[in-house]
Amino acid sequence: MTKRPRHLHVYTDRHGQERIYLRKPGEKRVPLTGPLFSYQFWEAYHRAAQSVAVAIQTDTQPEDRNPAGSVSAAIAGYYGSAEYKQLADSSRSNRRRILERFRKEHGTKSLAKLETKHINAIIDKKADKPAAANELRKLLHIVFEYAIGAGMLTENPIKRAKRVKYVKRSHRAWTDADVEAYRKRWPEGTLQRLGLEVFIHTGLRRSDAVRLGWSHVKDGWITITTVKSRHRKTLNIPIHPTLWRHIKDTPRNQGTFLHTKWGKDRSAKGATNWIRDAAHDAGLPSDSSPHGLRHAICVRLAEAGCTPHQIQAITGHDNLAEIETYTKAVSQKRLAQIAMDSLANPQSGLANIDANILKMLEALALPSGIEPLSPP
Structure with a gap:
């Protein structure tokens, strides 16, 4: 058996292609021609190893x-x-x-x-x-x-520097029709279906969802410490009955729920490509991403009447302003419906809605303790 050279990184990508790299510590990785141990591989390997050695010899000192x-x-x-x-x-x-x-x-x-x-x-x-x-x-x-x-500078020149105005593009939230089409394409028992249910019933970021496993489940709750938040926080999320139906029969010795078909942990970027590919197979738009599922659960919670603080308790958002975009949209939609119904039926008295209901609708867009948008 041919001995593999040092600093060689070999793996198969999601398209089934073999990838080979020379990756010496502290140096950029160099792609090599395959297949492994072929004449073309050895020729590329020795050429790359020699180039890296020359670069190390001629490189300047860090200082x-x-x-x-x-x-x-x-x-x-x-x-x-x-x-x-x-x-x-x-x-x-x-x-x-x-x-x-x-x-x-x-x-x-x-x-x-x-x-x-x-x-x-x-x-x-x-x-x-x-x-x-x-x-x-x-x-x-x-x-x-x-x-x-650190005493290297007395004034920050950035403070008065210009900002470039632009419209920030957000991730598209999955619609109910998107979710239904995805479920129709990927039946229960498939990893793709499990991926959807995990994202849409936890609201976790992809970097946290790919780590989720039985070690985080106890007594009907998911307890997980987020890794991306500015200040790491521990979330306690009750397990939705639909999610439980999909995870209860998964092997207890499996490290994570959203593992690859080879049984290895999935990366955050890998999860994005995986969900997008599965969504594409289901006929969904190309911008159907895991983050769009995170948006979708925020919309669903807002439509269920949850306050921004309640939604934050599930999703772990650092900023309530992000969540308020969902609750305000839901509040606007409900008030618009009342207004239009009143226009269609002036005698109904819908426009003279009770002040308590108005306060309840406004509360959907504001965290507890903040004054309402309109005076009482």
């Missing part, structure tokens, strides 16, 4: 990359800060990806000489990608605030 007082030094310092280390793994990865791209282009520049006009010029270059421009602005603000605290 040369971060001269004192430079933008690069501030970014490197931020990576070592408590603020950065306390972020979830996915958040650290996303921030590092954006900052490293900026660092590569502007890292050697003097931090003290960086002015608002320079930041505006950088943002202007990203005007065709407003979301990315604003995200970069936000991260640079965080890094420069760290630099001020």
